[in-house]
Amino acid sequence: MVDIATRVWNHKWKIDPIVRSLIDTDFYKLLMCQSVFRNKRDTQVTFSLINRSKDVPLARLIDEGELREQLDHIRSLSLKRNESTWLRGNTFYGKRQMFRPDFMEWFEGLRLPPYHLERVGDQYELTFEGAWPEVMLWEIPALAVLMELRGRAVLGDMGRFELQVLYARAMTKLWEKIERLREVPALRIADFGTRRRHSFLWQDWCVQAMLEGLGDSFVGTSNCLIAKNRDLEAIGTNAHELPMVYAALAEDDTALAQAPYDVLADWQEEHEGNLRIILPDTYGTDGFLRKAPDWLAGWTGVRIDSGDPAEGAERAIAWWKARGEDPRDKLVIFSDGLSEEKILTLQHQFAGRVRVSFGWGTLLTNDFRGLTADDRLAPFSLVCKAVAANGRPTVKLSDNPAKAMGPEDQIARYKRVFGVGEQTHMDVVV
Incomplete structure (x- = not known):
């Protein structure tokens, strides 16, 4: 078992990639990616970072150069042979060969597409554009990088014993x-x-x-x-x-x-x-x-x-x-x-x-609530969502209007089409 506090302390002295594998992602992304690859592979989409917790100033906490280094490292990754073997040969949900050969051949040759990063006030504008199967695989590693860099920014002020x-x-x-x-x-x-x-x-x-x-x-x-x-x-x-x-x-x-x-x-x-x-x-x-x-x-x-x-x-x-x-x-x-x-x-x-x-x-x-001064490590609500497809805006209504997203006129249209009336607003914890 890794001594996590020591590894965190060592972040101060050397570059330490946060995401080191293309399968350091959620399983549902790969399942959805295969479905998209089969049915909608030519669809052009835009994904965008959305920080619902405006009180967390990511651009003041995270150095832009360090963020670019982490994102560039992800773009250098490709599927390793043992990872490909695991995906091709393992049994998932009782099914062997969950991932089809044509999808695996494509995935084995994949490098994630370029990103666009810009500082806007105290937040970062981070977007990804391109073919849906490629761009969708940015969501999880991008969020993981931002969450961990924010944690490193807070932990960087702590001594070794304080970290322990x-x-x-x-x-x-x-x-x-x-x-x-x-x-x-x-x-x-x-x-x-x-x-x-x-x-x-x-x-x-x-x-x-x-x-x-x-x-x-x-x-x-x-x-x-x-x-x-x-x-x-x-x-x-x-x-x-x-x-x-x-x-x-x-x-x-x-x-x-x-x-x-x-x-x-x-x-x-x-x-x-x-x-x-x-x-x-x-x-x-x-x-x-x-x-x-x-x-x-x-x-x-x-x-x-x-x-x-x-x-x-x-x-x-x-x-x-x-x-x-x-x-x-x-x-x-x-x-x-x-x-x-x-x-x-x-x-x-x-x-x-x-x-x-x-x-x-x-x-x-990520439950570090109450463990640091001013609760600076408390989790916050950060998402990376598809915001456009073939030039048209996407919309999400949700059962909680606090999670809704999209242009106001389109939200109104979707509510009409789907018969959504009054909804109860609930705080988004994370």
Whole structure:
């Protein structure tokens, strides 16, 4: 096990790449990338960094030259032979050869495309433009770099013993969470914390702690590199990016209303079983479920990623019952801003009614709240989203208007098309 405090101390003396592998990314990005490669490879997209936490002045904390060095290093990476072998030959979700030969040949020759970086006030404007399959793979490493550089900026003022104490406290804090969770019967939980982690080494430590502390209740990690290195299950399905881009490509309101279901029709052609998970909230869960075709009710489950999680699960249960499905056979994955307290509450509320699972993100891999002066290491809400497709803006409504994005006129249009009325504003924790 790496001495994390010593490694952090050594950051002061040498260049230390943050992202060292193209598979230091979330598994769902690779699954989605293969789907995009097959169905929409010529679509031109723009991804952009969005800092929802304006009180965190990234451009004052992070040196622009150091940020460019890290991003340039990522552009130098290519898939290693052992990584390619793992992707080609491993069994994922019970399926061998999850990744097709044509996709793997393309991925093995990939270098990530150029980026555009500009300082605007106290924030960075970071964008990526190009073919969708290439540009989409920037999201996770770009976020990981920015999150870790912000952490290094704060930690750089600390002495060696101060760092040792900090990480000892952070380890104790996580272990106390694990001790609470290990008492929960039938718990299923995975690491979803790559995008906004404190650092790669810390995420790896958290995964090891979860594995030892929770045993079979810990079902895997979204991080492909850690899954490969630790011989764990790689966990993930799909994300809002797919319906956002499909919707932007729609030629009229009729096609727009159909776009979220077209995404899942394409997905169904490629995947089965536990990969058939619906993410219904991109344009409002109520409208999505109300208009969903009957074949979607036969899918394995749903992921709840915005709004009140209990209300989202209740909506799904009612929908399955109305479509003649037994909710007890269905999987509900909670993944939005989870604390251990929320995990305990939701597990108690829904155990026996559905199959419950949790994707634990930022508050697993980046919970340093209360451990530094002025809480300078507290996690914050940083995302990198597709903002345009073939020159048209993308839109996300969500079940929480605080997570909505897109031009105001397009947000109004999407609300009309998808029948979204009043929504309850909820604070975005991370």
